[in-house]
Amino acid sequence: MLRYVLRRIGQAAVVIFIVSVVVFMMVHMVPGNVVTVLAGTDPTPEVVEALTKRFGLDQPLPVQYAKWAAGAIQGDLGTSPISGRKVSELIASRMGNTLLLAGAAIVLAAVFGIVVGVVAALRRGGWIDTALTGLNATILSIPNFWFGIIMILVFSVWLRLLPSGGFRGFEREGLSALRYLVMPAIALSMDSGAMIARLVRASVLDELSRDYVTVARAKGVRGAWLMRKHIARNAAIPVLTVLGLRFGQMLGGAVLIESVFNWPGLGRLTVEAIETRDVVVVQGALLYFVAVYMLINLLIDISYGWFNPRVRASVGGGE
């Protein structure tokens, strides 16, 4: 188990290293760097040279990378030349909002997915199953950012029930700030919810066809007992995996939904940085996303142990 965990951590480290190089190179391939942005439309050579020196762009790329990577390991992702703020501060200031939105969306998705999936599986082949499966297929095909726009149209423009976007935090508005959360959370949860529902249905049906479930039924086990003791635990593994991965992706910024609802999260931060060619922020944000995603992946892999007695038992042992 320990060896397995260490190997997974090693793999994640390799990926983060590759990604950091790629991100670094990528940003340096962007036509027009910090200098051209800051120097204005018609810069004198002196200004360009001064700026190039200031950002260390005259040094060889490996040196630049090493400096940047060394900083990143200590949590210093550099300073935005445009806003003059530290990238780590920028990320920290948006992280709470992204976490709130992603958390709300993943809870909605999980509740919807598990309820719909279990009901559909238990009514397999019946009209309820057909209806729910059709609903899922349709939801999966609706672009969530468009659905967000339609919600704005209905609830903000026509019914004037909910604010069309923005979020100023609980400190300023108290609990009524939740009104800003409703639509973006629903929009963001939709496709994940439908996907989870599908997966839950498939996993439950898969479990129902297992020999040990038939064996349990031959013992007289049925209903809620069967579900709880024999199906839920084994069916939960793939579902939790996908929930975790989806959450990881949402933490990487729900770019489109944040754009639609003007939600001050990490996704908007990155897109704005791309628009203003603020390469330092883009670098930092991308690296941060990948690190978070890899961390969640790692946690999922390790948590398999908790569900699989075989892995759990061998903690400290070999494979």
Added chain:
Amino acid sequence: MAPLLEVKNLSIAFRSFRGVRRVVDGVSFAIAPGEQVGVVGESGSGKSVTMLAAMGLLPGSAIIESDGIVINGRDLSKASDRQWSAVRGDDISMVFQNPMTSLNPSMRIGPQVSESVAVHRRGTSAAELRKVAREMLREVAVPNPDLRATQYPYEFSGGMRQRAVIAMALAGEPAIVVADEPTTALDVTVQAQIVGLMEDLTQKRNLASVVITHDLGLVAEMVERVIIMYAGRIVEETPVGPLFDRPAHPYTRALLESRPVTTERHGRLNAIPGLPPTSADAVPGCPFHPRCTFARDREICRTERPPLTRFADGRASACHFYEEVLAAEEPRTGTGQAAPTAAAADGEVVLELEDVSKHFGKVKALNGVSLAIRRGETLGIAGESGCGKSTMARIAMGLLKPTAGQVRVNGRDISQLRGRALREARRDIQMVFQDPTSSLDRRMRIRSIIAEPMVIAGMKRAAIAARIEALMEAVGLAPHYLAAYPSELSGGQRQRVAIARALALEPDVIVFDEPTSALDVSIQAQIVNLLDDLRQSANAGYAFIAHDLGVLRHVSDAIAVMYLGRIVETGPTDALFCDPRHPYTRALLASAPVDHPKHRRQEKFVVEGSPPDPANIPSGCCFRNRCPLARDICASEEPPLIEVGAAGHRAACHFAADTALLATLPTLTITEQ
């Protein structure tokens, strides 16, 4: 006495996208308290489905009609799942075939064993349940039950799991247990342990049991009364005694005649021609008539469905001419003389393994194996799972590199060859795999499959076409199958294709890896006969790996018995079967199901436990920890293969020469030819 279980006029059909397919048609039977009944049939005969219906366990896609399914006096044919659940596990319970999938992997063994008590007697305390689990595990002879109850299924070996499954079925104290192929997924020596256990338990608890099986040997061993099913119907019902000497249905008779047995050796098996029908109403008239030797051209067999007629106490047959069948002479396995084996002795050696070992890390799969096969000779290789027989086959094929030792094909060491030289050398030795479903590429037509080795070898197109024709004829397949895909063929036909492919390049050695074990009894006989023909005509050496000792006795000139990556005994087939000199060989022979109830013995030699982990092989003799003869010397010294008895007969046991001591381990009575 009123029957415990009575099924009246049961019919089952399955709804699928291809329409409705009937799999069971008008089956009625009753099981009395304490009675042991066997339900025998090949796959698709409807035997398992019938018993699942009798437990209310069929899925919703099944259409079930009956005049009653009565358990303990209650008719459950119209019962809801809730009502069924009250009966299942309490009055009737089931033991399933595969112990590897029958246990919930994420639940401890103890709670699984006591679960039927927990659901039927709600409110039983946790301590009480633990006690039930412990005692049940003790009763099925799981050592150290206190610890074992807290373990998970993965910590149990196959045999231990099946014991746990049996404990699970008995915990609710049912009056009747249904066992669906309870030993099929287990190794031979473990099978014998489970059979013994079930016999003890049914006697001690005065249980009624229904054993579903394809194996007539198991029936001969375990039950009092037999129900034979074919194409969804009961074709014969009889006490076990007369079944083997005076069968009353041509199908029963044909089954008896088509199985190779360990006790005797014959020439050709009497294979049943053709294939079983795919559904209960696929064949008009008697469903067996196209394959029946008694039907000949009789009109009535083709047009009229024979009813199940009772003709004597407890006996019934669904044959228009059962009297004729009864009057026929005693059924014989096979006809004619055993194939001559003398020719083999003077052929040149085509495959030779010398001191071959293969280690995968700590796992020592193969340890110093030496053997030789001559042209024209068939070497049978026997052993249980994990004994290294498949590893050995793959090393002989050049698919795996040995850790040590030499593999010589036609005198040339192939173990060090690489690249093109290895690829060319491989053509001299071909393999027929166990499962033709996975050994044939499902996206290729039969023609391309058989042609492939010749295409790779660079043969001319015309020559390939001619050879394909000849091969199809040699394996007995009609030419129109050449355009078919493997999925359109039956299992037996697919295996014929695999054999044709192996023959294509006229190799010097052919390795058969369990070629018949995925097939039904009646089809197995056809393939065994085909192999017999090949051995007569094709001029190669053959290695035949199998766990079925009957098949091995039938096809082999010589036998090698493997245990934990070693050859423990080898010799001419008759010498080895009639005078086994290694305790493990004796255990294997004693564990094989008997082939006639008259061979049932009061005392029989059953070894305990299962083979140890090949990563952790005992010192000295590898069999010593299971061997009743083991002494100090066995732990300290590894016995060499020494010459005993007949020429070429060798065994790796310190006591191989001590026939009196070996005789304390009784095996079957085996007649010499």
Added chain:
Amino acid sequence: MRETLAYLWHHRTGRIGVCLVSFMVLVAIFAPVIAPYGPNEQIRGAELMGMSWEHPFGTDFLGRDILSRTIFASRISLTAGALAVVLGAVLGIAMGLSAGSLGGWTETVMMRASDSIMAFPAILLGAAVVAILGPGFVQVAIAIAIAQSPLFARLTRAIALSEARLEYVEAAESMGATKLRIMLFHILPNSAGPLIVQASLSVGIAILLESGLSFLGLGVQPPTPSWGQMLADALRFIDFIPSYAIFPGIALTIVLVGVNFIADALRDKIDPQSVTKGGSN
């Protein structure tokens, strides 16, 4: 091919999918014939008009007919989706096959590379690639193709590994077949089913990504119309012309429903062994 179409036609939702996709493909092909106006034709004095007989979907802030632009935008979506999947599949299958057949060092590199791509949020990866290559149709397709390639790489490798365990591969080896022959003649044909399912799923994801990038202003540039870009405009003017948001979105949804129904129907027939993790976002 014909067999697959026949199967789709007999599948309940597969038939709906085929109808919807064919409809949109025909619309894209015959756009100049069907559309009442040119995609960039500005009608003076008709800016930001609601629904009317002349302009069934209304007009945008430059006085362009929304119906006509919605029709022409289908060309971008469908071609970008198809191109991206073809590129992504070729790239991914090559990665997966080389990983699965060569093993060792190649495998490690290929799999870590695809892990790295997967670790990026797809839309941000697309945005970053577009930032490097510059906005435009081909660039967007390349960006999406890169984001999709790991799905194909993983699936191909998984199939190659699971097929390699089947005995027919050993049988081929024992006949003296080379690794290349086994890959091309045995494993690739047997992977076709799952790969086709993955490709059909990917078309939907690609179209969605394209519209997302366009929505962020990173797709094809104005004045060429695309649905994502139109939705961005619609959001800006949502108080003035509410109906603007509806129709490009419906067109997009129709394509996605069609593609996904086809993908689901194909999946019913050939279940890919591994459900690949994740998706778009």
